[in-house]
Amino acid sequence: MSKFESLPGFRAFYPEDRARLGHILDVWRRACRRHGFREWEGPVLEPLELLTAKSGDEIVRQLFNFTDKGERAVALRPEMTPTLARLVAARANALPKPIRWFAIGECYRYEKQQKGRLRAFHQLNADLLGEAGPGADAEVIALCAECLLGFGLSRDSFALRLSDRTLWFRVLASLGVPDEAAPAVLGAVDKLGRSTDAELLAQVTSALSGASADPARVLAESRRLAAVRSFAELEAAAGADPAVAARLAEWRELLSLLAGLGVGDLVRVDLGIVRGLAYYTGFVFEAFDAEGEQRALAGGGRYDGLVERMGGPAMPAVGFGMGDVTVANLLESRGLMPSYAEGPDFFVAILGADARDAALRDVAALRSAGMRVEYNLRDGRFPKLMQAAESAGARFALVYGGEEVARGVAKVRELASRSEAEVPRVDLVPAMRAVLEEGFGAVQP
RNA sequence: GUGGCUGUAGCUCAGUUGGUUAGAGCACUGGAUUGUGAUUCCGGGGGUCGCGGGUUCAAGUCCCGUCAGCCACCCCA
Numbered sequence: 001m002s003k004f005e006s007l008p009g010f011r012a013f014y015p016e017d018r019a020r021l022g023h024i025l026d027v028w029r030r031a032c033r034r035h036g037f038r039e040w041e042g043p044v045l046e047p048l049e050l051l052t053a054k055s056g057d058e059i060v061r062q063l064f065n066f067t068d069k070g071e072r073a074v075a076l077r078p079e080m081t082p083t084l085a086r087l088v089a090a091r092a093n094a095l096p097k098p099i100r101w102f103a104i105g106e107c108y109r110y111e112k113q114q115k116g117r118l119r120a121f122h123q124l125n126a127d128l129l130g131e132a133g134p135g136a137d138a139e140v141i142a143l144c145a146e147c148l149l150g151f152g153l154s155r156d157s158f159a160l161r162l163s164d165r166t167l168w169f170r171v172l173a174s175l176g177v178p179d180e181a182a183p184a185v186l187g188a189v190d191k192l193g194r195s196t197d198a199e200l201l202a203q204v205t206s207a208l209s210g211a212s213a214d215p216a217r218v219l220a221e222s223r224r225l226a227a228v229r230s231f232a233e234l235e236a237a238a239g240a241d242p243a244v245a246a247r248l249a250e251w252r253e254l255l256s257l258l259a260g261l262g263v264g265d266l267v268r269v270d271l272g273i274v275r276g277l278a279y280y281t282g283f284v285f286e287a288f289d290a291e292g293e294q295r296a297l298a299g300g301g302r303y304d305g306l307v308e309r310m311g312g313p314a315m316p317a318v319g320f321g322m323g324d325v326t327v328a329n330l331l332e333s334r335g336l337m338p339s340y341a342e343g344p345d346f347f348v349a350i351l352g353a354d355a356r357d358a359a360l361r362d363v364a365a366l367r368s369a370g371m372r373v374e375y376n377l378r379d380g381r382f383p384k385l386m387q388a389a390e391s392a393g394a395r396f397a398l399v400y401g402g403e404e405v406a407r408g409v410a411k412v413r414e415l416a417s418r419s420e421a422e423v424p425r426v427d428l429v430p431a432m433r434a435v436l437e438e439g440f441g442a443v444q445p
Numbered sequence: 446g447u448g449g450c451u452g453u454a455g456c457u458c459a460g461u462u463g464g465u466u467a468g469a470g471c472a473c474u475g476g477a478u479u480g481u482g483a484u485u486c487c488g489g490g491g492g493u494c495g496c497g498g499g500u501u502c503a504a505g506u507c508c509c510g511u512c513a514g515c516c517a518c519c520c521c522a
Contacts, residue, residue, distance in 0.1 A: 005495085008513065055522065061446080062520075079522040107522090112446075114516070123522090194518095279522090299521080321522065351480065386482035401480060418482080 009111075009119025020337055021122065024324050025104055027150040028124045032102040035143045037126055040103050042083035048073040053310060054082045054279070064108045064119075076108035079321065080125045081303075082310065088129055089312025097130030100139075116295060116326045127319030129307065134250050137283045137302060138257035140318045144287055144298055145263040147322060152336050158297060160266050161286045162254075163273035165301070167234075167247045168225070174241040175221055176213035186274045189222050193272075228271040231255060237271075254283065279303050285320070289330055297330060298322035343393020345436055348375035349385035351401035359400035362410065362428055369429045371436065390415055396435065414440040421445065 006012055013021055029039070048065050065075035077083065080103050088099060107123045126143055128136045141160060148158055165186065172182045184207035188200050195203070204222075205215040228234050231251060238244045258264045275284045284301030300320020307315035331337040346366060350359045359375065366373045374392050376385055382399075389397040399411035399420075409422045412435065421443040423431045434442035 005513070051522095059522080062522095081522065109521085111520070113514090117521080125522095275521095296521085381478070382480045383478080383482045385480095388482095390482070397482095399480080403480080413481085415482085420481085 007119070009113040011118065011120065015342070016339070019342055020328065020339075021324060023338055024151075024327055024331075025122065028102075028104060028147050028322070031143065031146040031150045032124075032126055035100070035139070035146065037100040037102040037143070040084075040087065040101050041105060042077070042080060042087065042103065044077055044106065044108075045074050046077050046083060048075045050082050050086065050310075051075055051078065054085070054306065062109050062111055064110050077105070078109045079107055080105055080123065081127070081306070081319065081321075084125065084127055084319075085307045085310035085312065088315065088317075089307055089310055092307070092313045092315060095130075098136060099127075099129040101129075102126040116323075116329055118325055122324040124322045125319060127317060129315055129317040132304065132316035134254040134283070135257060136316070136318050138254055138261060140300065140320060141258060141267070141283075141285055142261040142263045144285070144300065144320045144322070145266050148287060148297065148327075151327070151331055153330075153334065155265060157289070157291055157334065158266070158287055158330075159268050159290045160263070161270040161273045161288060162267050162283065163269075163271050163275075163285070164247070164251070164283050165274060165280050166282045167244065167251075168271070168274060170241065170243045170247060171221070171225055171238075172218070174239070174244060175218050176211065177208065177218060178211050178213075181207050181211055183278045185218060185222065188219070189226055189272075189274050192223065192226050226272040226274075228269065230269050234269060234271065275299065275301055279306050279309075281305060283318070287320075287322070295326055295330070297326050343395070344372040344374040345394065346371060346373045346396050346398050346432065347385075347389035347392050347394035348373060348398045348400060349382070349389060350376055350379060351382065351385070351399070352379050354402045355400040355405045358405045358425070359398075362398070362400075362425060365429055366432060369433065371432060386413075386415070396432075396440070398432075412440075412443055419444070 011017075032039070048060070048063070051059060051063065059078065060075075063075040063078055065073065068074050084101065084103070088095065103125045104122060105125075106120055108120050110119060111117065113119055124147065126140060126147075128140050141162070145160060149155070168186060168189070169179065169182050172185055173179065177185055185204055188195075188203040188207065191200065191203070201215060201219055204219045208215050208218065225237055228237050234251065235248060238248055255264065255267070258267055273284060273286050275286075280301040281304045282302030285299070286296055287298040289295045289297060298320050300318070302316070302318040304314075304316045307313070307317060328337065348359055348363050350356050356379070363373050363375050374394065376388060380388070385399075386397060395415060397413040397415055399413060401411075404411055404422075408425050410425055410428055411420055411422055412432075413420045417440070419440065421440070423443055431443055
């Protein structure tokens with residue numbers, strides 16, 4: 001055991017772990033590209049004030065922040081959205097709209113870790129900026145779904161809860177809640193299932209201090225709206241307020257677009273989702289595990305005011321984030337995590353010193369042709385070498401002994417079937433290319 | 446940040462009322478085996494029992510502290 005341990009919440013990735021992580025990142029990247037999103041990347045270390053500008057001073061508690069040698073207050077990025085806002089703001093007028101961008105990067109949060117939550121994790125962020133209509137929301141929600149379907153998850157194993165902070169704001173306004181008090185009331189809504197009635201009433205009362213609205217009525221109406229689980233219930237709950245009714249038209253459009261994009265069956269209306277974050281302004285959604293643990297897998301929504309607040313022009317935006325830790329847990333529990341070991345194409349088994357020179361020439365030739373080749377560094381006997389080839393994860397072994405070299409051939413062995421064929425060494429590269437493309441039959445007599 | 450549970454080999458674990466030099470299986474590695482791989486046999490490496498202190502003739506074992514992991518809160522960008 002080493003004297004050193006890794007820092008809490010930080011992971012090291014052995015090759016098999018890295019292969020699993022790579023699988024997740026690959027699936028995300030492919031899904032984003034299929035949707036026409038372009039990848040960007042930002043700095044891991046950012047000025048502290050970029051992060052507090054977005055989320056307020058309270059988040060410093062959850063940041064890896066310090067003062068660097070130039071006396072700058074800096075922090076490891078806890079997310080990528082502030083960086084995105086800065087990049088977009090800097091070229092806002094030059095970028096063709098809509099902007100479809102995604103990023104995959106490691107992010108850091110100074111929190112006490114537990115299941116599904118570490119201090120360093122990889123996160124996918126996908127954002128669509130410059131389009132205010134429901135078409136953008138639909139596109140991003142569909143992409144979120146595709147980023148999970150790409151793992152081979154069945155359509156009933158997860159779902160997307162869809163809610164709407166615009167609708168919440170309008171309902172609260174019709175109850176006499178002033179705009180500036182609405183986020184605090186939604187903070188109470190976010191805790192509906194977890195706090196006692198007395199605590200909730202106290203929180204709403206405090207949020208409404210100085211306003212004319214009746215806290216008990218606001219709480220009761222909020223409870224009713226938060227219980228809405230379908231669009232039909234939503235229509236019924238909307239009431240007579242024309243501002244609320246107008247919003248339902250955008251709901252209809254969004255639901256229709258989602259159906260058109262083929263993910264309508266994955267969406268569940270759930271007005272109980274309000275997202276704690278104050279900067280969300282419209283539709284918000286959460287992907288969650290529909291079986292068993294019901295854990296949250298991704299979250300996002302519309303944040304129309306953020307780019308402007310970060311110093312850019314007014315720019316509508318919608319996006320989501322998805323972390324590797326919860327996704328990995330889900331795939332493991334569903335048996336969907338591939339356990340492929342990245343083996344070489346060929347294991348060259350060198351039986352003796354008299355064959356090594358010829359074998360290494362062929363190793364070099366195969367490698368130059370782009371094939372992945374491993375070989376035994378010290379001479380070994382046949383059984384051990386076949387074991388070594390197997391445990392290396394190779395599909396084929398190439399056997400080099402004195403006999404083969406003397407006759408100018410190499411022996412090709414398919415490890416799984418244990419069948420063999422001989423190939424003249426002068427034809428080795430094209431023959432092995434054919435084996436990889438067409439299978440072992442390409443060299444069998 | 447608060448609370449609960451748990452720390453013995455890479456992994457899963459055993460270790461007696463405190464008592465010799467801390468063990469097993471798996472894994473790794475070498476040999477039996479000088480060209481056809483899953484068996485078998487023999488050998489080897491790997492532990493300051495998470496770390497520090499205390500009690501004791503004696504601590505993996507009891508006590509305190511600390512760190513780490515897991516879980517629940519908090520938070521969830």
